[in-house]
Amino acid sequence: MNARTTMLASAIMAAVSGAASAQSPSTMVYPGGMPPVMDNNIYAHAILEQFEDRVGDGQQFRYDGQGWIGTDLDKLWFKSEGTTGRFGDGDHEILLDRAVSTYFDLQGGVRIDLDDGPTRTWAALGVQGLSLYFFDIEATGYIGDRGRTAARFQGSYDLLLTNRLILQPQVEINFYGQADRARQNGSGLSDIDSGLRLRYEWSRKFAPYIGVTYAGSVGQARSLARERGESAGAAHFTFGLRSWF
Structure with a gap:
């Protein structure tokens, strides 16, 4: 060269x-x-947390799912849960969501109790996110017509036994300000739904599981259930599928 x-x-x-x-x-x-902040892209996510058959003292099939669409800061959430057969415990929510910290979002919107029982509509306000030690929690308050009030707490934790085998304790607790006989809700602590599920993640998006669950009424709601000749609570062997996309 x-x-x-x-x-x-x-x-x-x-x-x-x-x-x-x-x-x-x-x-x-x-x-x-300043360089542009890449937080305005639109994303979407949905998860079917519970899709399970509960076998024991009275069989029931239960689902619990939620999804969202939006940016890193602002999202529109959809949540739905219930039991099939005689469709009960039907709870459906549409919520606007705003990130208020690294791990928590503030949510507000509408909840509709829509199933085989009387329909109830509520205004909803709550928080959802990861607490200390990565407990996944939701805490929401509700205001309905005729002075009705309610609150719900949900919590779960993923304990990794291996990279694919995960044990998840879970609990959901509901409180009501006044009794609603038509929907078998008692005033104060009304009902609890809890479980211990062991899932195997064939992939992160597909995870069958087995477990033990308990669903039951508490306090005044227990008395209302017994007056109707229905079970006030029972434990079930449970198997189902968890999936997301």
Whole structure:
């Protein structure tokens, strides 16, 4: 390679290097002096947390799922749960969601109790996220017509036995400000739904599981159930599928 060729090659490399440096994020000039924040892309996610058959003192099939669409900061959430057969415990929510910290979101919207019983509509306000030690929790308060009030707490924790085998304790507790005989809700602590599920994640999106669950009425709601000749609570052997996309 002669001297002229060498000088030409050096000039080309210098020009390419200069162009790359000019386009580097550290040297580019942005409006306002700050690079754009990539948090306005639209994403969507849905998870079927419970899709299970409960066998024991009275068989029932239960589902519990939720999904959202939106950005990192603002989302629209949809939640639905219930038992099939005689469709009961039908709870469906549409919520606006705003991230208020790294791990927690503030949610507000509408809940509709829509199943084989009388329909009830509530305004909802609550929080959802990961607490200390990565407990997944939801705490929501509700206000309905005729002075009705309610509150719900849900919590779960994933204990990794292996990378694929996961043990999950879970609990849901419901409180009501006044009794609602038509829906078998008692005032105060009304009902509890809990479980201990062992799932195997064939993939992160597909995980069959087995477990033991308990669903029962408490306090005044227990008395209402017995007046109707229905079970006030029972434990079940449970098997089902957890999936998300």
